[in-house]
Amino acid sequence: LIGITEPKDGDLSEWYQQVILKGDMLEFTDIPGCYIYQPASYRIWEFIQDFFNERIRKMGVKNCYFPLFISEANLQREKDHIEGFAAEVAWVTEGGKSKLEKRLAVRPTSETAMYSFYSKRIRSHRDLPLKMNQWNNVVRWEFKHAVPFLRSREFLWQEGHTAHLTEEEAGKEVMEILDHYASIYEDLLAVPVVKGQKTKNEQFPGAYYTKTIEGYIPAVGRGIQAATSHCLGQHFAKMFDITIEDPKQDVKEGEKRNKIHVWQNSWGFTTRSIGVMVLIHGDNKGLVIPPRVAEVQVVIVPVGVTAKTSAEAKEKLYNEIEGLRTVLEDASVRVETDMREGYSPGYKFNDWELKGVPLRLEFGPKDSQNGVVTTSRRDKDGKDTIPIPDVAKKVPELLETIQKDMFNKAADEYAAHRKIVRQWSDFVPTLNDKNVLLVPHCLGGPCEDQIKDDSKGNIEGQEVDARAPSMGAKSLCIPHDQPEPIAEGTKCINPKCGQNAEKWVMFGRSY
Ligand SMILES: O=C(C[C@H]1NCCC[C@H]1O)Cn1cnc2c(c1=O)CCCC2
Numbered sequence: 001l002i003g004i005t006e007p008k009d010g011d012l013s014e015w016y017q018q019v020i021l022k023g024d025m026l027e028f029t030d031i032p033g034c035y036i037y038q039p040a041s042y043r044i045w046e047f048i049q050d051f052f053n054e055r056i057r058k059m060g061v062k063n064c065y066f067p068l069f070i071s072e073a074n075l076q077r078e079k080d081h082i083e084g085f086a087a088e089v090a091w092v093t094e095g096g097k098s099k100l101e102k103r104l105a106v107r108p109t110s111e112t113a114m115y116s117f118y119s120k121r122i123r124s125h126r127d128l129p130l131k132m133n134q135w136n137n138v139v140r141w142e143f144k145h146a147v148p149f150l151r152s153r154e155f156l157w158q159e160g161h162t163a164h165l166t167e168e169e170a171g172k173e174v175m176e177i178l179d180h181y182a183s184i185y186e187d188l189l190a191v192p193v194v195k196g197q198k199t200k201n202e203q204f205p206g207a208y209y210t211k212t213i214e215g216y217i218p219a220v221g222r223g224i225q226a227a228t229s230h231c232l233g234q235h236f237a238k239m240f241d242i243t244i245e246d247p248k249q250d251v252k253e254g255e256k257r258n259k260i261h262v263w264q265n266s267w268g269f270t271t272r273s274i275g276v277m278v279l280i281h282g283d284n285k286g287l288v289i290p291p292r293v294a295e296v297q298v299v300i301v302p303v304g305v306t307a308k309t310s311a312e313a314k315e316k317l318y319n320e321i322e323g324l325r326t327v328l329e330d331a332s333v334r335v336e337t338d339m340r341e342g343y344s345p346g347y348k349f350n351d352w353e354l355k356g357v358p359l360r361l362e363f364g365p366k367d368s369q370n371g372v373v374t375t376s377r378r379d380k381d382g383k384d385t386i387p388i389p390d391v392a393k394k395v396p397e398l399l400e401t402i403q404k405d406m407f408n409k410a411a412d413e414y415a416a417h418r419k420i421v422r423q424w425s426d427f428v429p430t431l432n433d434k435n436v437l438l439v440p441h442c443l444g445g446p447c448e449d450q451i452k453d454d455s456k457g458n459i460e461g462q463e464v465d466a467r468a469p470s471m472g473a474k475s476l477c478i479p480h481d482q483p484e485p486i487a488e489g490t491k492c493i494n495p496k497c498g499q500n501a502e503k504w505v506m507f508g509r510s511y
């Protein structure tokens, strides 16, 4: 089993493919865009599920499950929502030997499946707020080049769908969910994100507004949409007739109450997050897994055992290693020992480094004599020692330090590549330096499209990074944290626009 043969700053997609394959995260199948999630990646998905389930349960969200298939009639209930995506819907047209009367859509998302039920389920304001979520798989028959985890034809996600009496209550939940999404990335995956709102151009057509968290992949200098939380307004309620009688209306005896449409949200978080984590933290030795989502946080490897080591010395050492494992298990550390005979320590180190195990403890006769274990962090070169009596306390602390250091390193990298650009002549050169840009923008859709066109390809003398095909920059979000007030009379960055700038908008090439 050799290591990664392509450097991360070489052919990135080759590096990425080797890292996820040799790290046993994912396996290809004979269907393009459909992948096997091996236990190593599925365990990370379970950490995410446990974390998020705990938080949404506190919000009164209940998990449920709706059918994989959606009738064409149901899917068409919301016209413009689907029109924009029709090309991505996969259909079932045969059952066994017979053709189906009516073809069935494989769910690409479940708004239309759930909201005809919501129309029945929600009769009165006492049924509100209704908060349901499902963990499932969806299929989108994208033709864009598939990238494992980041862009696949089938992916796993959770999709939350809620109904509220007022816009305010819906808006509060949209933000609460966005914060939980940011927390999954930042506190679990050690991946920094920028919170913001999608521009009209980039939001999902069925939404009233879309809140988003945007990541950044330093290796290729592109942004990536990390998760979205939408307020749908009353649009779907009108399409699906989800109404209640107005509880605030004072009616005279026998007078009919007015019907009002509910306010809805929908929010989604996908297995793309696993790919983002790999791309940001992985290195030339393979995966680097943040301790909070590492199935194996610590691996103990015996060292210094040679043919000359006496049987009793070996026995003694192995017993001490077992002792260390017990102490760590009792300290709630997820620990493994690698006692495989016939494999050198170096071979074992390489193996566990490929798997991204955050911390290795080396333990040999010399360590035993000195009363220490030797530590080797996966995220940093170099070794250190911990006195054996301190292991139960120091190892968990060291794991937390690794988690924090991984996040801070990625956050510094993102901050260093998020550049304020005030004039158009700086836009493409700064973009080509693997940056995302913060620019004063008019928020106009056509202007965004123009910027996308005018930022394709390279400019004289500045070779666009060969890996980032000459795609243009699109708007990623209007960051909640605006860098500074927009000075009176500031013009939109796009010289062809001429409008006043309304907000600082983050632009970038993206996945
Ligand atoms: O899925 C959403 C909105 C919403 N769906 C639920 C989770 C949150 C959020 O993603 C947008 N969207 C994206 N892609 C597609 C569709 C679609 O509605 C429908 C048809 C196929 C492709």
Ligand SMILES: [Mg+2]
Pocket (backbone or CB within 6 Å): 140
């Ligand atoms: Mg899409």
